[in-house]
Amino acid sequence: MNLSSQLSITAKNHPNKTAFVFQDNHTSYQELEGAVTKFASALHQLGYRKGDHIALVAGNSPYFVIGLYGALRIGAVVIPINPMYTPYEMEYILKNGDVKAILTMDVLVEKFAAIAEKLPGVNHYISCETGAELKLTAHPLSTKLKSFTEILQGGNLEFISPVLDEEDVAVVLYTSGTTGKPKGAMLTHKNLYSNAKDVADYLTINGDDRVIAALPMFHVFCLTVALNAPLMNGGTVIIMPKFSPKEVFRITRAHTPTIFAGVPTMYNYLLQSANDKDNDLQGIRLCISGGSAMPVALLKEFEKKFDVIVSEGYGLSEASPVTCFNPLDRPRKPGSIGANIVNVENKVVDEFGEEVETGEVGELIVRGPNVMKGYYKMPEETAATLKNGWLYTGDLARMDDEGYFYIVDRKKDLILVGGYNVYPREVEEVLYEHPGVAEVVVVGMPDPDSGEAVVSFVVANDPAIAEDDLREFCKAHLAKYKVPAKIEFLDELPKNTTGKILRKNLQETIK
Missing domain, CATH: 3.40.50.12780 (ANL, N-terminal domain)
Structure with a gap:
C-alpha cells in the first residue's frame, strides 16, 4: 500500500466528503482524486515516468497537495523545497537531486530564471497561478514553461498508475548537515x-x-x-x-x-x-x-x-x-x-x-x-x-x-529559528565567500519570539567592513530566517590546542 493508492480507496468510500478546505472553499475526496489522476496523466503526457525526479516548490495550497499525490501516482520521486530559498540555495538541491521538472508558483518563476542556464536537466517549469496575473508568455523560460491549469485540463481520468513497490523511493527530503552540503534523505x-x-x-x-x-x-x-x-x-x-x-x-x-x-x-x-x-x-x-x-x-x-x-x-x-x-x-x-x-x-x-x-x-x-x-x-x-x-x-x-x-x-550546533532548521556551516560558507571575511563562526542565541536567532562572530581582513554589509550579502544568498540577526567582530576566534573553534565559549559571551 502507498499514499496515492490509499487516497483512491478513501475517495471511493467517501466521495462527497471534504478532503481539504482552502480559503473557505471545500474540495471533496472525489474532486481531489480526479485532480490527482489528471495531473498524473498530464505528467505522463509530458514524458515523465516512474523514477523521474520532480521538485515541488510551492506554498501551502491545493497545488502542493495535487502536485505531491499526482507525482507519486506515476511513481515519480518528489523533492519538496522551501519556496523561501534563494536561487543560490535551490541550485545545489536541484542539481544534486537530478530534477527533471519543477512545479512552482508563478510568482517564483523569476527565481528559476536566474539559475536556469545551470539547470540543463530541467525540462519543464510547471507554473501554478496565484492570481498575480503575471504575463509569462514572453518570459526567458517560456519554451519550458507550462501552465498547471492548462496541463491539468488536458489530463485523462482513465490514467492507470504503474505498479509501485513499497521499497521504491517516493520523496527525497534535503536536510542540511553541520559538516557540509545538504543531504537528501530518501523516503x-x-x-x-x-x-x-x-x-x-x-x-x-x-x-x-x-x-x-x-x-x-x-x-x-x-x-x-x-x-x-x-x-x-x-x-x-x-x-x-x-x-x-x-x-x-x-x-x-x-x-x-x-x-x-x-x-x-x-x-x-x-x-x-x-x-x-x-x-x-x-x-x-x-x-x-x-x-x-x-x-x-x-x-x-x-x-x-x-x-x-x-x-x-x-x-x-x-x-x-x-x-x-x-x-x-x-x-x-x-x-x-x-x-x-x-x-x-x-x-x-x-x-x-x-x-x-x-x-x-x-x-x-x-x-x-x-x-x-x-x-x-x-x-x-x-x-x-x-x-x-x-x-x-x-x-x-x-x-x-x-x-x-x-x-x-540537540544535534550539535543546530539552530532552530521559528521551527526552521539553520545549520551554522551553511551560513558560514556564505560568509566565507565575502572577500572581507577572514574567519567566521555561527552560533545560536535564545530569542523570545523565534526560539533562537542566528549570531555570527567574524574576524575581518578589511577594517572598513560593517555589519550591514555582511547582512546584505547574506540576504542575497540565504533565506530570511538564516540571515544573522547579530554580527560581532572579533580580533580572533577562541580555539583549543588543536585549532578547533570553541563555539560554546562564544555562546557564553552573547548577551
Missing part, C-alpha cells in the same frame, strides 16, 4: 505510508477530524502529521497559506477544527494573541507540538488557557519523521518527547552502540518501517548514520523507567 513509499498510519493510530486521527495545516507543507512534520495522516483516514485538512494567530482563531470559529499541529513558537503566539474572555480554540481536542522542545511553563499555561491537551513528540526527516509522542491513553509528562509510537523502537546507547542503563544519557537511535533508505548519492554518510538496522540521530537523550524519552541536547 520510500513504505516509510511515508507507515509513519502516517502509525501516527494516525497512535493519536487516534480519524475521519471525523479536521486538522489545521499551518506548518509549511514542504516540511516533513506537516507532510506526515497534518496532511498524509488525516487524508489516509478520510479526515479533512484545513490548509493555511501561512501561520497567523488571528487566522487560526477565525478558522476555529468558521470550520470547527479538531486538531492543530505546530512548533512551540506558534503556541506562544496563539497564547499571547488570545482573547482574555473567550476560548478561541473551542472544539479542538488535541494540539500536537514538535520541531523543538516546548518549555514546560508554556505548555501548562497554554493547556490551562485553552483547556486542550498538547502532545509533544519527536522526529527527524530521516525517520519520516515521527518516532515518539506523548500518549493520549495515559499520563503525559511535560518536558518529555513521549514514548515509542506504534511499530517504532527508540533506545539510548553509548559510543559503542550498547544500550545504557535507565536514566543515563546517550545517543538516541531509532528503527522501524519509517526509517529512510539512505542519503541520495551519499554512501559514506548513509553508512555513518544507518548501522545494523538502526538510525543514529546524533541527539543526546535519556529514558525513564516508564519508557518516556527526554532530549538532553
Whole structure:
C-alpha cells in the first residue's frame, strides 16, 4: 500500500466528503482524486515516468497537495523545497537531486530564471497561478514553461498508475548537515505510508477530524502529521497559506477544527494573541507540538488557557519523521518527547552502540518501517548514520523507567529559528565567500519570539567592513530566517590546542 493508492480507496468510500478546505472553499475526496489522476496523466503526457525526479516548490495550497499525490501516482520521486530559498540555495538541491521538472508558483518563476542556464536537466517549469496575473508568455523560460491549469485540463481520468513497490523511493527530503552540503534523505513509499498510519493510530486521527495545516507543507512534520495522516483516514485538512494567530482563531470559529499541529513558537503566539474572555480554540481536542522542545511553563499555561491537551513528540526527516509522542491513553509528562509510537523502537546507547542503563544519557537511535533508505548519492554518510538496522540521530537523550524519552541536547550546533532548521556551516560558507571575511563562526542565541536567532562572530581582513554589509550579502544568498540577526567582530576566534573553534565559549559571551 502507498499514499496515492490509499487516497483512491478513501475517495471511493467517501466521495462527497471534504478532503481539504482552502480559503473557505471545500474540495471533496472525489474532486481531489480526479485532480490527482489528471495531473498524473498530464505528467505522463509530458514524458515523465516512474523514477523521474520532480521538485515541488510551492506554498501551502491545493497545488502542493495535487502536485505531491499526482507525482507519486506515476511513481515519480518528489523533492519538496522551501519556496523561501534563494536561487543560490535551490541550485545545489536541484542539481544534486537530478530534477527533471519543477512545479512552482508563478510568482517564483523569476527565481528559476536566474539559475536556469545551470539547470540543463530541467525540462519543464510547471507554473501554478496565484492570481498575480503575471504575463509569462514572453518570459526567458517560456519554451519550458507550462501552465498547471492548462496541463491539468488536458489530463485523462482513465490514467492507470504503474505498479509501485513499497521499497521504491517516493520523496527525497534535503536536510542540511553541520559538516557540509545538504543531504537528501530518501523516503520510500513504505516509510511515508507507515509513519502516517502509525501516527494516525497512535493519536487516534480519524475521519471525523479536521486538522489545521499551518506548518509549511514542504516540511516533513506537516507532510506526515497534518496532511498524509488525516487524508489516509478520510479526515479533512484545513490548509493555511501561512501561520497567523488571528487566522487560526477565525478558522476555529468558521470550520470547527479538531486538531492543530505546530512548533512551540506558534503556541506562544496563539497564547499571547488570545482573547482574555473567550476560548478561541473551542472544539479542538488535541494540539500536537514538535520541531523543538516546548518549555514546560508554556505548555501548562497554554493547556490551562485553552483547556486542550498538547502532545509533544519527536522526529527527524530521516525517520519520516515521527518516532515518539506523548500518549493520549495515559499520563503525559511535560518536558518529555513521549514514548515509542506504534511499530517504532527508540533506545539510548553509548559510543559503542550498547544500550545504557535507565536514566543515563546517550545517543538516541531509532528503527522501524519509517526509517529512510539512505542519503541520495551519499554512501559514506548513509553508512555513518544507518548501522545494523538502526538510525543514529546524533541527539543526546535519556529514558525513564516508564519508557518516556527526554532530549538532553540537540544535534550539535543546530539552530532552530521559528521551527526552521539553520545549520551554522551553511551560513558560514556564505560568509566565507565575502572577500572581507577572514574567519567566521555561527552560533545560536535564545530569542523570545523565534526560539533562537542566528549570531555570527567574524574576524575581518578589511577594517572598513560593517555589519550591514555582511547582512546584505547574506540576504542575497540565504533565506530570511538564516540571515544573522547579530554580527560581532572579533580580533580572533577562541580555539583549543588543536585549532578547533570553541563555539560554546562564544555562546557564553552573547548577551
